[in-house]
Amino acid sequence: MNNTETMTERQRRELEYHREHAKLHKDILEKPFSFDVVTNDNRRWWNAHWEMYTYLMSKNLAGKNVLVIGCGFGDDALYLSKCGANVKAFDLSPESIFIARELSAREKLDIEFQEMPAEKMNYPDNYFDIVVARDILHHVDIPESISEIIRVSKPGAIFCFNEVYSHSITDRIRHSSFVENWLYPKMVKFVYGGKKPYITEDERKLTEIDVRVFASMMERPEIKKYFNFIVTRLIPDKFLFIRKLDRALLILFSPISYILGGRVLVAGELKK
Numbered sequence: 001m002n003n004t005e006t007m008t009e010r011q012r013r014e015l016e017y018h019r020e021h022a023k024l025h026k027d028i029l030e031k032p033f034s035f036d037v038v039t040n041d042n043r044r045w046w047n048a049h050w051e052m053y054t055y056l057m058s059k060n061l062a063g064k065n066v067l068v069i070g071c072g073f074g075d076d077a078l079y080l081s082k083c084g085a086n087v088k089a090f091d092l093s094p095e096s097i098f099i100a101r102e103l104s105a106r107e108k109l110d111i112e113f114q115e116m117p118a119e120k121m122n123y124p125d126n127y128f129d130i131v132v133a134r135d136i137l138h139h140v141d142i143p144e145s146i147s148e149i150i151r152v153s154k155p156g157a158i159f160c161f162n163e164v165y166s167h168s169i170t171d172r173i174r175h176s177s178f179v180e181n182w183l184y185p186k187m188v189k190f191v192y193g194g195k196k197p198y199i200t201e202d203e204r205k206l207t208e209i210d211v212r213v214f215a216s217m218m219e220r221p222e223i224k225k226y227f228n229f230i231v232t233r234l235i236p237d238k239f240l241f242i243r244k245l246d247r248a249l250l251i252l253f254s255p256i257s258y259i260l261g262g263r264v265l266v267a268g269e270l271k272k
Helices: 007-025 028-031 048-057 075-082 094-106 140-153 168-174 175-193 208-216 240-252 254-260
Strands: 067-068 087-091 112-115 128-136 154-164 219-225 265-272
Touching: 007 028, 007 154, 028 094, 028 140, 028 265, 048 128, 048 219, 067 075, 075 087, 075 094, 094 112, 112 240, 128 140, 128 168, 140 154, 140 208, 168 175, 168 254, 175 254, 208 219, 208 254, 208 265, 219 240, 219 254, 240 254
Parallel strands: 067 087, 067 128, 087 112, 128 154
Antiparallel strands: 154 265, 219 265
């Protein structure tokens, strides 16, 4: 169990936010769980999540020790377990872990879920073959989490992260007076359909500097791809043609995709 007395103020705020978030989404347990991203041969090249699993499944996951950082409701843990991996996963929120355990049990998958922060894991040294982080690194203390990721990973382990991203140039535009006070409030209604954005008080998107730091942990990145030039920024992700066009534009302008992209997928073998 988490000891809130030893948490930082940021961790406590993140915990409270995600506890409430989990309470609002308990109906997930009443819905069927889809394994499409790891069972469907028709891959979605324009989608960062699908591209992440195309990469991970190429690593022959069966029997591998895999860690999911900040697992939330357990989706990635279930996908990886379905592929035959020995999965351990953790999150700050006990309510999120409850949902993840219930889903895992319902799908008859053997996954170990725990409550802990990314900055202080209780796993042994040199244990994991693959470490996966999706939409969590922008919530954590990066230097402390990097240290823990390296510690718990075996020599030659794969680290794969898929995160919201903003180059410092586009970030300055995003926080300009015009965008902050006039454009963004209007775009939120359009992009999120009037729903409250899933954004915590302390999160911040990864920057090009963060990506360089994480990439420097690797012998060389085997994959580095950028997604979401305008999708989820200016346009909701429900329009398939625009999603494909968005990704195609980033491929076309690959030399500057690191400036234009709003999501980044990077993976490679860790240095030890």
